[in-house]
């Protein structure tokens with residue numbers, strides 16, 4: 001069960017990836033998280049600069065990171081790759097990775113959602129600093145019970161550096177220019193599943209799960 005997502009920023013791919021990972025016991029590999037956890041100071045500075053500008057990290061850097069992650073034996077029964085491929089070049093590089101690792105493309109999900117709805121999600125989004133659970137202060141169903149504290153593990157909630165309106169607009173423009181062409185790329189291959197991502201977390205998960213089942 002190998003899964004990739006095409007989705008604008010904050011469409012809910014992180015949340016859905018975690019739900020699929022829990023249900024099917026396959027790893028959730030988020031390129032955004034891998035980048036945020038890099039410790040090398042020089043790389044860290046480069047990543048910070050690019051993400052704050054809403055720009056993509058170089059393909060060379062990302063492809064190496066993804067190849068290493070997917071080579072791990074934990075991915076033998078499948079994985080959810082969240083945030084990659086992000087453009088046509090990466091989609092082509094991904095096919096090469098799959099061939100080298102003797103893996104299949106599997107499922108490609110498109111999370112369909114309007115600009116206005118995701119802008120609201122981004123501005124209200126908070127992440128748990130420890131377990132990664134995602135909250136939204138604008139949504140009564142996904143607000144933390146106590147302000148800024150994770151319901152599940154009690155750790156502090158933090159805001160991502162790039163979750164503000166100005167950077168979001170740039171990230172969305174990058175999505176339209178770089179990532180959206182992947183929709184017709186995978187449509188032509190006949191492997192794309194359209195998911196209405198304007199619905200609730202549970203309803204989106206149900207749509208995805210029906211296809212996986």
Ligand code: AMP
Nearest residue numbers: 031032050051055056057062083084086
């Ligand atoms: P995300 O957590 O998926 O929203 O990613 C946060 C940021 O990390 C993006 O805005 C990009 O700057 C960078 N990033 C994540 N995945 C990729 C990728 N596949 N290619 C290039 N940059 C990426």
